[in-house]
Structures are given as structure tokens and as C-alpha cells.
Amino acid sequence: MGGHIVWFDAVAIGDRPQVGGKGASLGELCRAGIEVPPGFIVTTDAFRDFVDREGTRREREALEAAAIPETVASAVTRAYEALCDEADGEASAGARDLPVAVRSSATSEDAADASFAGLQDTYLWVRGSADVLAALRRCWASLYSEPAVAYRERLALQDDGVAMGVVIQRMVNPRAAGVMFTRSPQSGDPSVVAICASYGLGSAVVGGEVTPDEFVVNKVTGLVQKTTISDKALRHVPSDDGSGTREEPVPEELRSQPALGADEVRALTEIGRRIEKHYGCAQDIEWAVDAGGRIFVLQSRPETVWSARDRATAATPKAKSFDHVLSFFGNKRE
Amino acid sequence: MDTQTTNFPLPSEVRAAPGTEQTELYPYFTRFGPEDDGRFWFYNGMHFPEPIPAFDAITAEAPYMSLGAYNTRVFAVPTVLGIDHRIVNGRVYIIAVPVTDPAEIDRRLAVFQERAGYYFTNWDRLYAQWNGKIQALLGDIAAIEVPALPEFDDARVVTAGEGIAQNFYLIERFHTCVEAMLKMWQYHFEFLVLGYGAYLTFFDFCKKAFPEISVQTMARMVAGVDTLMMRPDDELKKLAVLAVEQGVDGAFVRGRSAADILSDLGSRNGSARLWLEAFAKAREPWFNISTGDGFYHHHRAWNDDLSLPFSAMVDYVADVRAGKSLARPTERLKDERERIAAEYRALLPSDDERAVFDQMLGLCHLVFPYVEDHKFYCENWIATAFFNKVREFGALLARHGFFADTEDVFQLHHTEVSLALSDLALAWASGSPPRGPGHWPAIVAERKRVLAVYADWAPPPALGPVPENISDPLLLMLWGITSEQLQAWSEPPGTGNTLRGFGASPGIVEGVAHVVRSVDEISTIREGEILVCPVTAPSWAPIFGKIKAAVSDIGGAMSHAAIVAREYGLPAVVGTGHATKRIVTGQRLRVDGTSGVVTILD
Numbered sequence: 001m002g003g004h005i006v007w008f009d010a011v012a013i014g015d016r017p018q019v020g021g022k023g024a025s026l027g028e029l030c031r032a033g034i035e036v037p038p039g040f041i042v043t044t045d046a047f048r049d050f051v052d053r054e055g056t057r058r059e060r061e062a063l064e065a066a067a068i069p070e071t072v073a074s075a076v077t078r079a080y081e082a083l084c085d086e087a088d089g090e091a092s093a094g095a096r097d098l099p100v101a102v103r104s105s106a107t108s109e110d111a112a113d114a115s116f117a118g119l120q121d122t123y124l125w126v127r128g129s130a131d132v133l134a135a136l137r138r139c140w141a142s143l144y145s146e147p148a149v150a151y152r153e154r155l156a157l158q159d160d161g162v163a164m165g166v167v168i169q170r171m172v173n174p175r176a177a178g179v180m181f182t183r184s185p186q187s188g189d190p191s192v193v194a195i196c197a198s199y200g201l202g203s204a205v206v207g208g209e210v211t212p213d214e215f216v217v218n219k220v221t222g223l224v225q226k227t228t229i230s231d232k233a234l235r236h237v238p239s240d241d242g243s244g245t246r247e248e249p250v251p252e253e254l255r256s257q258p259a260l261g262a263d264e265v266r267a268l269t270e271i272g273r274r275i276e277k278h279y280g281c282a283q284d285i286e287w288a289v290d291a292g293g294r295i296f297v298l299q300s301r302p303e304t305v306w307s308a309r310d311r312a313t314a315a316t317p318k319a320k321s322f323d324h325v326l327s328f329f330g331n332k333r334e
Numbered sequence: 335m336d337t338q339t340t341n342f343p344l345p346s347e348v349r350a351a352p353g354t355e356q357t358e359l360y361p362y363f364t365r366f367g368p369e370d371d372g373r374f375w376f377y378n379g380m381h382f383p384e385p386i387p388a389f390d391a392i393t394a395e396a397p398y399m400s401l402g403a404y405n406t407r408v409f410a411v412p413t414v415l416g417i418d419h420r421i422v423n424g425r426v427y428i429i430a431v432p433v434t435d436p437a438e439i440d441r442r443l444a445v446f447q448e449r450a451g452y453y454f455t456n457w458d459r460l461y462a463q464w465n466g467k468i469q470a471l472l473g474d475i476a477a478i479e480v481p482a483l484p485e486f487d488d489a490r491v492v493t494a495g496e497g498i499a500q501n502f503y504l505i506e507r508f509h510t511c512v513e514a515m516l517k518m519w520q521y522h523f524e525f526l527v528l529g530y531g532a533y534l535t536f537f538d539f540c541k542k543a544f545p546e547i548s549v550q551t552m553a554r555m556v557a558g559v560d561t562l563m564m565r566p567d568d569e570l571k572k573l574a575v576l577a578v579e580q581g582v583d584g585a586f587v588r589g590r591s592a593a594d595i596l597s598d599l600g601s602r603n604g605s606a607r608l609w610l611e612a613f614a615k616a617r618e619p620w621f622n623i624s625t626g627d628g629f630y631h632h633h634r635a636w637n638d639d640l641s642l643p644f645s646a647m648v649d650y651v652a653d654v655r656a657g658k659s660l661a662r663p664t665e666r667l668k669d670e671r672e673r674i675a676a677e678y679r680a681l682l683p684s685d686d687e688r689a690v691f692d693q694m695l696g697l698c699h700l701v702f703p704y705v706e707d708h709k710f711y712c713e714n715w716i717a718t719a720f721f722n723k724v725r726e727f728g729a730l731l732a733r734h735g736f737f738a739d740t741e742d743v744f745q746l747h748h749t750e751v752s753l754a755l756s757d758l759a760l761a762w763a764s765g766s767p768p769r770g771p772g773h774w775p776a777i778v779a780e781r782k783r784v785l786a787v788y789a790d791w792a793p794p795p796a797l798g799p800v801p802e803n804i805s806d807p808l809l810l811m812l813w814g815i816t817s818e819q820l821q822a823w824s825e826p827p828g829t830g831n832t833l834r835g836f837g838a839s840p841g842i843v844e845g846v847a848h849v850v851r852s853v854d855e856i857s858t859i860r861e862g863e864i865l866v867c868p869v870t871a872p873s874w875a876p877i878f879g880k881i882k883a884a885v886s887d888i889g890g891a892m893s894h895a896a897i898v899a900r901e902y903g904l905p906a907v908v909g910t911g912h913a914t915k916r917i918v919t920g921q922r923l924r925v926d927g928t929s930g931v932v933t934i935l936d
Contacts, residue, residue: 187545190681220677221551223840223928315539317689321697322454324690325528328535329450330412330443 004046004075008039008169018043020105020165025300032278034271037296038086039100039169040079044107046072047140047164063141068133076136077129080168087170097127099171099238101298102135104142106164121145124201124245125171125238132168139166172296173238174288176259177202178212180268181303182219182276182283188306190282192225193217193272197259199250200235202286202298209247210234213259217269224265229258260289267295275300282307342796344371351423351791354784359388361395361747364421375420375427375797380888381629383868384852385424385788388781389724389744389751392512393629393717394419394426396519404523406431409453410445411527424788427797453528454697460525461704467521468711475514475719478507480726483762501759508727508755512748515720522712529701536694543682543691550837550896555675556698557897559667561706564901566623566636567875569616570643571660574650576612580605586651592640595648619715626853627869628713631744633853635718645857646876653879662901727751734758735771737778745778795911833917835885835910837930838896843905844924844935845882847917864925866917870898878902883925885913885932899927907932 011019011027019027023041030036049069051058056066068076084098102123121142123135142148143164152162178197183190196205196212204210210233216226232250239246260268268287275297276283282303289295318324345366358365382394402416415431433439453460481500491499537552577583582605585598599606617637625642626633636643650660675695682688721744728743728751736754737743743751754770761768848863850856859865859877865884875898878884884899884906899906905927913932917923922935 184546189544189546190683191544191678192546216546218551219681220674221554221840225546225548225928227929315542315690316686317693320451320454321693321700322451322532324539324694325454325531325535325697326443326447326450328538329446329531330439 004072005079022105023165037170042166044163060141060144103167104139172288175291177288178205180285182272193269198232204236215265345797351787357784360421377793378426378428382426387744388747400519400523410442412439412442423791425793518716525704529705532697532701558702559664562710566620569620578654582606583651586648592644622715624714628717631721742778745781831934833910833932835907838908839899839906840928841905842926847921849919
């Protein structure tokens, strides 16, 4: 793989060094037949072309002021325009101002062993190639933000070793969005999928600004084991000027209604199971559902908390099956 | 759990129901004493949902005698001894006696490992032997002949030099009869604690591996599909199909009594004869199932009261005519059970855990046939045969004026029946009239009055101080009780419009409630209603074909009702504590069998 940009469907999980964790994951999802909002990744080669130029200091302020190399800028602009053209008929035709999300995809981010969640920037609802390029540059620079640098120091990761891809993908205007764990975040139970859902963009859920509805679905029987409907006071929606997002109150009559219908819960569970099966381990998934009920996966990464604890609870077989009963009745439970 | 937050009365605070203060129906050892105030008692409403007549106290006495013996003395179960029971206002309260001293537990464990290990190792052989013992016991009960007490004894006493007169046999045979009941309960518990132990061990493992798994789901992995308890209902379906095939289905008219249907068929010939032969064949043994669960004398076998099976057959015949398939989807149920188990197994994180899962589930499948099938023989067939035999003694006493009606014999404790028979044996011997006719009628009348008063008494779900936590796994399994459940029960029954229980069978439906307090009322259930009852008996399966959902006061996810509800795909919530008190017939309900919530919509 070479070049400055690469489309999702040409990426697999092994391409992390070129596209970063998030980009690799989206590409892999795409190849696994999971619907993700279409887009491309600005590769780590492009990032290096940007930061490695003579006289560029690896500091946030300096990078935010630096110019993007011409070859990179034109590749990104061409890919963005292709994305606009592809969406023609669905968005404003020919205007080439398709709203996109511009998301950091650091090579060390989203690794199973180091959850970098939220330490790099994401820009939503970005329109037009000039704004896309500006958001791209801010993403790159965010790799050198104070918290990101401190986090790497704590994990003893080399600053030189990290690089960043940037995902640029079509924005979904979600009716509802949220996160989904393919095992219980509370108990670690691997037989359930837990879905947190609220109205509008998923950022309100991820950022903890709203208490989402929770649906706990049994993977084996398909039954919804638990439904907790919350009072969802606010939602994040695209800004009125079509660029960026804003917060607004949820209409009174919707606040205490379930954010998802039974079919959507079922469909999400199925998607969660497919992704988990594809990766062979429990996943933490961000998703969105648009006004038409179409579900998109925005991100999937390995669940880190409970997977690390599994090893500690192993039971061992006994010589005779009934030995288990004898120990159990003798209060010698394992 | 904080004892301050619960409000169960102490046993000493429970007053005799008004107007019953002077009457005692049950033996002295069943009465609460002052020392009982320090202990925590459950109302055993699962087995004793109605006030128990004096005779029926034997169905508390006999099982606790046996269950306790196996736990305490035979297998030496390490952490729990037997069950103490008390009866107040006709209701049975129980407590399991725990072993808490670790040294004592270890000492018992050594014995338990050896003895329980022997039973598990030789399970199949011992179970085959058990079946033989049960058949022999059935034969023993059938062979009991109640002496007629003729004016002159049989000549054989003389010619064979037997040297024993009929009045001896009167005493002996009643004892034989009571002993058969005690023996049945001994056999009943021979394997049961070990069988449940296999379930509990598996459930405990599942709970650790899958903390959010429901008991319902675990039960689905364990439960068998072809059990004896399913057979009677299957037989009714087969007879319904046969009636249509043979063109005699016209006899099965809704509202017609069993006797009318049978006499209609008896008046026809040809294919009706064929149906009657098949019917006679199905009756033995399958109509020995009880309409209740064998704990009360009025739980009659289908053979004694054909109304339940015939009203079910009328419905089944209508279904067959309408082209509905009655066959239970056993293959699908089996496949589903295996799929669920395989998928859970695959979710385990290591090969070791998968091996443990296989061992434990394998053991559950080994014990399942006993755990399910013993009910058909014990509580159904033998219990109903026993009560019928007691009826024969009752008929003899009634003939001699001890009371007006055969059924009155059940107002006497079994030791009192012994006394009455001694009275009769003496009178037959002396030639004087027995004293009983001047003694028992007033007592019988008073006890009937008192039972009616008891029926209106609302028993608290528990008595005494609530312990920190209820840890006895056997009680948890059998009664479906947890600390949370106790907390919920201790709330006054009149608050809110929701009841919480165990989701025993998944699904959500809305419909009209029909509250059924006793087995005698179950034929009043109409198509599409929601059954609300204290506890469901295994033989109610036929009405599960009519109802939309089931709600009970008592019961756990492994109760037979839960298994049947899952097979019929009906939502069921069991163990709600108060459903029959909170809900009235005609109210609209929403039953959520997944989460275990019942909502009163009116």
C-alpha cells in the first residue's frame, strides 16, 4: 500500500502502520460486510510527509500553523470530491460540500492493550475541501497535545514511533446513536450484548452528557433480558449552518420513549455478534441509525476491561463429573 | 439484608383465625412454640396452597421425615440437615436446619463424599432398582383389602387354622396403607437431593461464567423433552386425533360431561368400540396422573375424575378438526436445547471451562429422568392410590356411623383414623356398638367449619427475623426464594400495579386474568385467558393449550409449570408471592415472562 490516501475497502486490519487503528478497523469492518459510512484514510505516509519536513517542530502549535504539502492536499481534495460525487442524489448535487467526519486514527490508538479512546481529535460535520484540510491538520497536531504526550509517556511509548492516519468519512445524520459492548460492561458476562442508545449523535453518549437507554440482549436466545429507558434530556445535532454540531433539548414527548425500536435492537445485536465473530474477541462498538432506520457502524475496537480478567476465573475439570457436586455441597465452591 | 426493613410477624404474633381458637386439627409437634420466634420460617405455599385437612397433614409429615433422613442421616449432606415444619391456621411453614460449624461440615463431607459418590457412580443400576421398588409398592397398595367385618368370620380362619380374626387385619392393613405412603416418600427422596445437587452445581458454574444468565435459560439447557409427566397430555392428544380419524368426534361436544360422552360412544359400535379400547389402554397407567400434585386428598387422579381430561379432549378434537397439529415439536425442542447449550459452551473462555461445562451438564442429563419422572409415580400415581385406599377405610367407618360421608375420614389425622379403627375392631369383637358415632360427627363438623375459616386467612409469606442472606441452595432451587424476593414479599400487597416474580418462560402478552385458587376451579378457565394461581400442578398441562400466559404465587424456574409453559411457548411468571391476592378475575394484565414482571392494566 502506498500513496497518501486509501479507500476503506482496500484496507485490512494488518494495515494499521499505514492507516492507524481506527482506519484499519473501519477497513476490516467494510471487508467483513458490515455497513460503515463510506470514506477513505489519509495515510501515515502523508502524516510523515507533513511532520518530517525540514524545520517542522513536533509541537501542537507549530503543526497547526504548518502548511500541508501540496501533493497530500491535492490527493485529499480529489478523494473528498469523489466522496461528494458518489453521494450525489442523496446530498446537495454537485455542490461538493458533503458533510464528513474527520477522525484521528493513531497507530497506537485502539490497540487491544492500550485504549486511547478520546485522546485524539475528531471533527464532525465538516463541509468543503478547505475545512476538511484544516480539520486534517488539527487532527495531526492533536497527536502532540499535552494529554496525548503524557499518556504515551506513561505507557513508555516512543514519540517517534507513533504516527497518525486520519479517517475522512461521510457523516451520518443519526436519529439515534450510541455504543454497544458484546459482553456486559457491568459483569463481563460474554453471553449478552449491551446497547446504550440515545437521540442524535453518539457524542452525547460517549461524552457522558446524557444517560442513555440500555438494552441487554441475550446472544444465544435473542431475548432482551433488560430494558432501561432513561429520561434523555438533550441530544447532539448538526449545527444550523451545516458545519459542526450543537446541543439541543430533546422534545418533551420523546424524552422518555425508547431511542430504539425492537427491530433495531435485534439488528444491532446481530451486527455486534458478527463483528465479534469476525475478530474473535469481545468488541466495543460505536454505531448510529439514520432517520430511515439504516444502521452504520462507526467504530469497533476490542473490549479491554473484562477480557483481561478472564484468565483469573478458570475452573478445572475433575476426575469424576460428580466430584463437582461433592465439592459444591461441601461448601468448597471454586 | 437489614432485618429492620422487613415486616414479617413473629410466629408468636400470629393469632388463630377468629372463631378457631378452641380447635386443634394437627399434632402437637406441628404447633409453634416460643423458641420458634428466633427462627425464620417460609410459608410453603408451593406444596400447601390451601388449608390442609387433618388427614392431609401426612403429606407434610411423610416428606419431611424422609427428606430430613436422607440429608441428615443417610447421605450426611454437609451444610444442611432436614426441614422443621409447623402448621398454623392450616398453613405449613418450614425452615431448613443449617450446619454452620466448618469442622462439622468437614466431618459430614467425608461421609457425604463416600455415600453420594456411591450413588452417582452406580446411578443407572440404582435407578433401575428404584423403578422395581416403586412397581412393587404400587402392587402392595393395590393388594390392600379392607376387611368387611362380617357377622361371622370367614370359615378359612378355622379350616386353615389361621388363628387370626378380621379385626386384626383391619388394624394391620390400615397400618400397611400408611406405611406405603411413608415408604413412597422415602423412595421419593432417595435420589432427589443428589439430582438437584447436579442442577445446582451446574447453575452455580453458569452464574459465575455468565453472571447475567437467567435461571430460565439454565433450565432450558437441562430440561428433557420426553418425560413421563408429558405423557398423559400426549395421550389425550392421540385420543383426540383417533376420535377424528375414526369419525366418532361428534360425541365430543363442548359442555358435555365425560359420562355423557362415554355413554354416547358406548351406544355406538364399530369405530367407537376401537376408540374405547384405546381409551381403556391409555387410562392405565397414564390416567393415574393427579389433577393436583398429590398433596391433598381431593387431588383426584384423572381416572377418578374424568372431567379435566375430557374437557381437554373436547378442545383437542376441535383443534384437530380445524387442522391444527397437536404434536409437541419434540425434535425442535431438542434441537433448541442443544443449540443453546452449544452456544453457551462456545462462549466460555478456555478448554478447561468447556470441559467442566460438559461434565456438569452431562451429570444433569444423567439425573434428569429421575428428577422429572419420579413425580409421575410418587406424587401422582401412588399418592392418589393411597388416598383412594384410605377412602375405602373411610367408607367402612361411615357405614358404621362414625361420620356421615366417606370423605369425612379426611377430617381425622391418620393416627385418629387408627384410633377409630381400634374402636371399631373392639366393638366388632365385643358385640357392643362402637363409641365413634357419638364422638366423631361433632369433631368432623367443627373441623370443616374451621377449614372454611382458614381458607379466608391470608398467610404471611414468611414469619420471624429475616437472616442476613438465604444461602441454602436447595431451598433457593425448590422455592425460588432470594433475599430480593423476600424483600419484595414483605412489601404490603396493595401497592403499585406491578408484581415481580421469576420470568419462567419468555414473551410478553396482554389479556384477561382468571384467578384460580384450587384445582377444583380449573375447568372454569376459558380460551385465551391468563391463568393466575397459587401454584400450578403438573397435570394442568392440557389447560396450557388454552391459556395465553400463566402467573403463580409460588414456584421457581425449574418447577414443572415453568417447563410446560416453555414447551407451549407461553409467557409465565412464577413466584410472585401475592398474585392471587392482588389480581382479580376480569382484570387486564400484561405478563412479561422474560423480565418476570406482571402489570395490572386496569
